[in-house]
Amino acid sequence: MQRRLPIEEPAQIFLRAFMKLMPRATVPEFKVRFRPYASLRSSICFENATRRISASLSDLLEEAPPDVVGALAMVLLAKLYGRRIPPAANANYNRWVNLPETQQRMLGNKRKRGHKRMLPPRGRVYSLDALFDRLNAEYFGAALPKPTLGWSLRASTTRLGHYDVAHDAIVISRVFDRPHVPSLALEYVLYHEMLHIKHPVQVRNGGRRCAHTPEFQAEERRFPNIDEAKRLLLRL
């Protein structure tokens, strides 16, 4: 990847953001680094002993316009000092995050750097492959492209399943792969994740990401015995 030198040093951008946020406070020293994270994350902290503030930003930000880096700086500093996050800065940063180019590059990085860890789809009790094919035929006219399927490493009861766009993978919690768990509960969770393939995340005004769109929800309600399935999930 070609590396472009920023017009303004990132530390200077943070300095300006600091002065805007807290005009009367003593200005600290900043150290800002870009890291090859697998996702678009960033962190900020006071360095031990020194009063220096150290920020680590995803290297995707290296090619972002300075005002976006400035907006993120405001957000991070507000969090660090326990202040209200300036809404304009938040919106500015989120707008950039949700740009198709940013999302594309983020997915690319995730694919390259993050590896998806999961167990094979054939479980002890249930086969996700077979179940996917059945649900696909029953509810999607067999038109849904098959993602990578797998069981989660841990038997989580809070994260029952998720669809990972970057890796095109559906991961289902291993809690469902047990003899006493009715297949209806598992079918409903898998059906929900399959809907995420069919209905991609939508970006709303103000940069809010909406995964469970009205269309998504309407189609989810078409699942037979949905109330019974939800009851079963509560009992897990």
Ligand SMILES: [Zn+2]
């Ligand atoms: Zn969902």
